[in-house]
Amino acid sequence: MKVVLLGATKGMGRAVARKFAERGDSIFLLGRDQDELERSALDLENRGARQRIEYGFCDLLQPRSFEPGLAQAWETLDGVDAVVVTAGIFGAQEDLEVRDAHAARVLTADFTSTVLFCEVARKRLLEDGGGTLCVFSSVAGDRGRSKVVLYGAAKAGLSAYLEGLDHRYRRAGLRTVCVKPGFVRTAMTADLDAPPFACDPETIAPRVVRAIDRGTPVVYVPGIWRWVLLAIRMLPRFAMRRIDF
Amino acid sequence: MRKIGKIEVETMSEEHEVELVPDSHAASTAPTENTAATDAERSTEDAVPRTGQRSLLGWGRVAHVFARELCSENLEEISKQAVLSRGLGRSYGDASLPAPEFGPALSTRFADRILDFDSETGVLRAEAGLSLRDLLHSFLSSGFFVPVTPGTQFATLGGCVASDVHGKNHHRDGSFGEHLRSLKMRVADGRILVCSPDHEAELFYATLGGMGLTGHILEVELQMARVPSPWIWQKVKHFDNLESLFVALRSGSAKWPFSVAWIDGLTAPGREHGILMLGRWAEADEAPRKFPKPRKARTVPFDAPSWFLNGLTGRIHNRLHSWTHRNSVGIEHPETFFYPLDHVRDWNRLYGKRGFIQYQCILPHEEEGYAVLRFLDLLRKLGADPLLCVLKDFGAQGKGMLSFPKPGFTLCIDLPYRGDRTQNLVDQLNEFVLAEEGRIYLAKDLHTRAEHFFAMEPRFEAWNEVRRRWDPQASIRSALSVRLFGDDA
Known part of the structure; x- marks a missing residue:
C-alpha cells in the first residue's frame, strides 16, 4: 500500500507510520519541520520499511502548502492509496478561554485546515478512482461537554464532515475512516492526569491500520470507548449536566 | 467517571500566523519573509508544552520531587532548559529526580527514533529515549539483542548509559558502557557535541555511570550483539547450602554467559536455600521454530495496602518461587529469563503508598569465607x-569513571520502606x-549518607573534576x- 501521512513525526501518527513501515508499505511523510521529518524517515527505514522514505513540507496552518505537498507525495509514490491525517492541536479548555489567539489556532487547525486538507486529498484520490482518507478526530467530538467545549466542537465538526464525505463519495470509491481516540499517552497529553482506559500509541496503531485496510467508517481506539460513548450519547441533557462529565 | 473528562490529543504545530481565511488571496498578500522569524519563535513554544508541576517519583515511590517534566519528541529543544534528563523513571531512589526547586526535568521517553542501523556490523544509533523493550521488539527477530540488559526492559x-547498567552477563561482557561507540550530548554550556573513546574521551567516560550529571x-550509538x-x-539448580551455591555461581559463570542466583532471605539461620540460574542463547537447532511471542503484561490497577508485602507474604512467595x-x-x-518482574507492569504498587527501597551493594571476593553470608546475618540481626x-x-x-561494578558478589535486596528505621538500616x-x-x-540508592559514599568512592574526586570542568555551576543537578x-x- 502507498500511504501519505501528515503529522507522523509525533505521537499517534508516529506509531501508525511504524506499523505501515513494519509491513513494508510505501510511505511519504508530510510535516513542517525538516529535521524532524528527516529523523522520522530514518526511524521508519530502520524499522523495516523496504525503501527509502521521502518527505515533503506541509503545514496544517498554511493551506497553501497542501496542494504542493500532496502533489509531491503523489509524484514520489506514483499514486497514493491512503492519506492519513494525525496532525492537530490540543488546547485545554481553561487555556483556550483566556487565550483568544490560541483558541483561534486550535479551531482553525482542528477543523477548517484539516477539512481543507481533506478536500485537496479527496480530489486527488477520486481522480485516481478512489482510495482511503483516514483522519484523527476524537471522542471529545461525540457530545458537547463542559471540559472540552472548543476542542470538542472542532472535533465534532470534523467528525460530521467525515461522515458527510463518506455518504457522498463512498460509492465513487473514496473510503473515509474517522478515528476517535480516547486518552492516548503522548508528549502533548503528558501534563494531564491519565483517565481510565488511557493507553499508549503503540496499542492503538494496529487497530487504526486494520481500519484503514478495511475502510471502517468510524473506529474508536481503544475499542472500549465505542461503548462508553454510546452510553454518553444517549444520556439526556439533564443527566449529562448532573454528572459534569 | 469524572476523570474521563480529559481526553485525547494529537499534536502538531502552534504559534503561527493564523490564516483565518485560508484562501489564495490571503496567501499571496502574506509577506513571505515573515516565516523565518515565526519559525524560530514557534519551535520553542511547541517544544515546551505548558506542563504543570507534579510529583515526580523514583521507582521505589519513596523519593519524590515536585517539579515540571518537559515532554517532547524533540530533545534538542527541551534540553535547553531542563536541569536533568530522565527516561522511564526505573531508578529506585532519587537519581532520576531533578534537584528540588531548581528547575524542570525533561523526559526522554517520547524521543525513541532509531536513526541508523547497520545489519552487517550491528551498530545502532538511536535517540536516548528508546526503550530496551522497543529495541528488542524491533531487532530480536533479525538476530540482534542488546549487549547488556538490566532486569527490566x-x-x-x-x-542505561547514565547508570552504566550491568546484566546477568557482566562477568563476561562487562557493563553497558563497554559496548558504546559514541554519545551525542548537550553539555551545560549549551553546546551539542559527540563524544566517544576517541573524541572528548574524558566526558565520555565520566558520562558512563555519571547519573546524567555530565x-x-x-x-x-551502540554495538548490538548477534544472537x-x-x-x-x-539451567536451573536448587541449593540447600549457600556456600555451595556461591561456588556453583562462580564456576557456572566461567562456562555460561548468563548467571544469577536467587536467595531466600527470609529463612531461619541454617535453613538458607537458593536457586542458581545459568543461561546462554540457544543454538538455532535447539531453539523452537517459532519466534517468542512478546509476553502480555498484567497491570496492578491500584496501590496495594502498605502492609501487603511483609515477612509472611514474602515467605509464602518464596515457598511458591522455590516450588515453581x-x-x-x-x-x-x-x-521470562531476563525480565521476570516485567510480567507485572507496575509491580512497585504492590508495596503500597509507602513504597519500598532497593539496596544493592558489591562485596569483593575474599580468600576464605563469604562476606555475603555475614551480610545476610546482619540483615537478620537488624530485623530486616x-x-x-x-x-x-x-x-x-x-572504564566508566563512576560505574558501579567491580569484581565481587553483588547483592540486591528489596525492603519495604519504614521511615527512620529504613535510614538506620541502610546506615x-x-x-x-x-x-x-x-x-x-x-x-538504587536513596538513603546513603554523603560521608559513607565518599569513603566508598575514592574515584569520586576525579569524576567530579571532569564534571565541574564541563559544568562549573552544576547547572545539571x-x-x-x-x-x-x-x-x-
Missing part, C-alpha cells in the same frame, strides 16, 4: 525482611559494605547530586 538507552544524553536464536537455553522453579535444563522465553534477594558475580571493573549496611571495601549502586555530591539544594 522498561529502561531507556540514555538511562550533560543531557541525546543520542546513543544465534531468539530463545534462551537455561524446579531443577531443570531447557529452552526458556527470553523475556529482604523480600527479594538476588546475587550475581561481577567481572572486571569497566548499618553501609558501614558493613565500607568495612568490606565494597560500594553501593547509585541507581539532580536530587541525588544534592544529597550525595555536595550540590547546593
Whole structure:
C-alpha cells in the first residue's frame, strides 16, 4: 500500500507510520519541520520499511502548502492509496478561554485546515478512482461537554464532515475512516492526569491500520470507548449536566 | 467517571500566523519573509508544552520531587532548559529526580527514533529515549539483542548509559558502557557535541555511570550483539547450602554467559536455600521454530495496602518461587529469563503508598569465607525482611569513571520502606559494605549518607573534576547530586 501521512513525526501518527513501515508499505511523510521529518524517515527505514522514505513540507496552518505537498507525495509514490491525517492541536479548555489567539489556532487547525486538507486529498484520490482518507478526530467530538467545549466542537465538526464525505463519495470509491481516540499517552497529553482506559500509541496503531485496510467508517481506539460513548450519547441533557462529565 | 473528562490529543504545530481565511488571496498578500522569524519563535513554544508541576517519583515511590517534566519528541529543544534528563523513571531512589526547586526535568521517553542501523556490523544509533523493550521488539527477530540488559526492559538507552547498567552477563561482557561507540550530548554550556573513546574521551567516560550529571544524553550509538536464536537455553539448580551455591555461581559463570542466583532471605539461620540460574542463547537447532511471542503484561490497577508485602507474604512467595522453579535444563522465553518482574507492569504498587527501597551493594571476593553470608546475618540481626534477594558475580571493573561494578558478589535486596528505621538500616549496611571495601549502586540508592559514599568512592574526586570542568555551576543537578555530591539544594 502507498500511504501519505501528515503529522507522523509525533505521537499517534508516529506509531501508525511504524506499523505501515513494519509491513513494508510505501510511505511519504508530510510535516513542517525538516529535521524532524528527516529523523522520522530514518526511524521508519530502520524499522523495516523496504525503501527509502521521502518527505515533503506541509503545514496544517498554511493551506497553501497542501496542494504542493500532496502533489509531491503523489509524484514520489506514483499514486497514493491512503492519506492519513494525525496532525492537530490540543488546547485545554481553561487555556483556550483566556487565550483568544490560541483558541483561534486550535479551531482553525482542528477543523477548517484539516477539512481543507481533506478536500485537496479527496480530489486527488477520486481522480485516481478512489482510495482511503483516514483522519484523527476524537471522542471529545461525540457530545458537547463542559471540559472540552472548543476542542470538542472542532472535533465534532470534523467528525460530521467525515461522515458527510463518506455518504457522498463512498460509492465513487473514496473510503473515509474517522478515528476517535480516547486518552492516548503522548508528549502533548503528558501534563494531564491519565483517565481510565488511557493507553499508549503503540496499542492503538494496529487497530487504526486494520481500519484503514478495511475502510471502517468510524473506529474508536481503544475499542472500549465505542461503548462508553454510546452510553454518553444517549444520556439526556439533564443527566449529562448532573454528572459534569 | 469524572476523570474521563480529559481526553485525547494529537499534536502538531502552534504559534503561527493564523490564516483565518485560508484562501489564495490571503496567501499571496502574506509577506513571505515573515516565516523565518515565526519559525524560530514557534519551535520553542511547541517544544515546551505548558506542563504543570507534579510529583515526580523514583521507582521505589519513596523519593519524590515536585517539579515540571518537559515532554517532547524533540530533545534538542527541551534540553535547553531542563536541569536533568530522565527516561522511564526505573531508578529506585532519587537519581532520576531533578534537584528540588531548581528547575524542570525533561523526559526522554517520547524521543525513541532509531536513526541508523547497520545489519552487517550491528551498530545502532538511536535517540536516548528508546526503550530496551522497543529495541528488542524491533531487532530480536533479525538476530540482534542488546549487549547488556538490566532486569527490566522498561529502561531507556540514555538511562542505561547514565547508570552504566550491568546484566546477568557482566562477568563476561562487562557493563553497558563497554559496548558504546559514541554519545551525542548537550553539555551545560549549551553546546551539542559527540563524544566517544576517541573524541572528548574524558566526558565520555565520566558520562558512563555519571547519573546524567555530565550533560543531557541525546543520542546513543551502540554495538548490538548477534544472537544465534531468539530463545534462551537455561539451567536451573536448587541449593540447600549457600556456600555451595556461591561456588556453583562462580564456576557456572566461567562456562555460561548468563548467571544469577536467587536467595531466600527470609529463612531461619541454617535453613538458607537458593536457586542458581545459568543461561546462554540457544543454538538455532535447539531453539523452537517459532519466534517468542512478546509476553502480555498484567497491570496492578491500584496501590496495594502498605502492609501487603511483609515477612509472611514474602515467605509464602518464596515457598511458591522455590516450588515453581524446579531443577531443570531447557529452552526458556527470553523475556521470562531476563525480565521476570516485567510480567507485572507496575509491580512497585504492590508495596503500597509507602513504597519500598532497593539496596544493592558489591562485596569483593575474599580468600576464605563469604562476606555475603555475614551480610545476610546482619540483615537478620537488624530485623530486616529482604523480600527479594538476588546475587550475581561481577567481572572486571569497566572504564566508566563512576560505574558501579567491580569484581565481587553483588547483592540486591528489596525492603519495604519504614521511615527512620529504613535510614538506620541502610546506615548499618553501609558501614558493613565500607568495612568490606565494597560500594553501593547509585541507581538504587536513596538513603546513603554523603560521608559513607565518599569513603566508598575514592574515584569520586576525579569524576567530579571532569564534571565541574564541563559544568562549573552544576547547572545539571539532580536530587541525588544534592544529597550525595555536595550540590547546593
